[in-house]
Amino acid sequence: MANPARVIVRGLAWLWYTAHHSPSPFPVGNHHTLPQFYSLIHTAVESSSCRLLAMAAPEAHHLFHNPIADHSFSPDKATLAVARESNVELYQKSGNKFSLTDELKGHEKTVTGVDIAPNSGRIVTCSQDRNAYVWERTPTGWKPTLVLLRINRAATFVRWSPSEQKFAVGSGARVIAVCYFEEENDWWISKHLKKPIRSTITTLAWHPNSVLLAAGSTDSHARVLSSFIKGVDTRPEPSAWGERLPFNTICGEFLNDSAGWIQGVSFSPSGDALAFTGHDSSVTVVYPSAPEQPPRAMLTIATRLLPFNSLIWNGENEIIAAGHDCEPYRLRGDENGWQLAGTIESKAGPGAGSAREESALNMFRQMDLKGQTQADTQLKTTHQNTISTVRVYEEADGVVRKFSTSGVDGRVVIWTI
Incomplete structure (x- = not known):
């Protein structure tokens, strides 16, 4: 099985989850179950296998x-x-x-x-x-x-x-x-x-x-x-x-x-x-x-x-x-x-300088609600x-x-x- 953290960081969280959980424990798209999904995402992103957000920075x-x-x-x-x-x-x-x-x-x-x-x-x-x-x-x-x-x-x-x-x-x-x-x-x-x-x-x-x-x-x-x-x-x-x-x-x-x-x-x-x-x-x-x-x-x-x-x-x-x-x-x-x-x-x-200031949970919430992690104007x-x-x-x-x-x-x- 692919490393979930690496797949998630590439923006494929929903696809990975639904592909490896059949039947799904909660219906995809049902926003009453989103807190459970965000909890999973947060755990994966904060795991030691996810290195992208922890890169050395100025x-x-x-x-x-x-x-x-x-x-x-x-x-x-x-x-x-x-x-x-x-x-x-x-x-x-x-x-x-x-x-x-x-x-x-x-x-x-x-x-x-x-x-x-x-x-x-x-x-x-x-x-x-x-x-x-x-x-x-x-x-x-x-x-x-x-x-x-x-x-x-x-x-x-x-x-x-x-x-x-x-x-x-x-x-x-x-x-x-x-x-x-x-x-x-x-x-x-x-x-x-x-x-x-x-x-x-x-x-x-x-x-x-x-x-x-x-x-x-x-x-x-x-x-x-x-x-x-x-x-x-x-x-x-x-x-x-x-x-x-x-x-x-x-x-x-x-x-x-x-x-x-x-x-x-x-x-x-x-x-x-x-x-x-x-x-x-x-x-x-x-x-x-x-x-x-x-x-x-x-x-x-x-x-x-x-x-x-x-x-x-x-x-x-x-x-x-x-x-x-x-x-x-x-x-x-x-x-x-x-x-x-x-x-x-x-x-x-995008927004490498300020992305580190955001929590992983909020990043994926923005991805779900807006289809993006940062504003389009972010350098x-x-x-x-x-x-x-x-x-x-x-x-x-x-x-x-x-x-x-x-x-x-x-x-x-x-x-x-």
């Missing part, structure tokens, strides 16, 4: 039903900061769940970026209200300090430098505000990276040396610029990107093949390569050769997927990217060539809408062990590689 946290513009974890991974509308919500991990514990209120319009410094734990936020705040924990709560951005358009993106001495804020004013703390006046001030930026900054990424800054914008260019500030930065070691790097030095300027908006940028762990993704569903990897020289390799990977919004490196030979296809993908290669290696997620069926992916941000969650020597994603569906998901 750690998904459905926080709310609003879009998440950005997210960041604290150094100990116990606190999660999430940009929700005009506030930043702080969640504390309790067991396997995150619970809302605090809110950072100060912005008047949509918060577009949030980042927690990996060592000090300070939080920086930016918003469409053209302001940025640095939040520091005190015995009485989180204390905000207004940053003098000096911009007349929305702030769009923010990230701390690896040294935590500076942070960069992208904007719709065609400038990048590089912010640092001035001890004499006890405030955060900024210097502007301007030329040759000609449109809104959509994304930023720091080089490991905390001086070079990669920026993507809606003028279809990814650029590498120097943010060196005397008295704050130490002079970086010479590299293929440049040797003498005064503020606003252009170390590289790269155009997307289809003139699409640049959605995500990222330096490799060594800083010797740059990857960026455009709205034409491509990923481009650049290997610089020498200062003021063309790159020794510039490779574009065209895909048939929807556009990516964000990407990170996993070592020097793998990139993880995600966006409008609602799931993360791998790209692998080197200077000789790159290719799309496929999706990271293994999908068990097979963990995320049910566009992924906005991909961030490293856990890594060692540049090799990522875990990464996190957040998206328009209000979910934050932690993935294990």
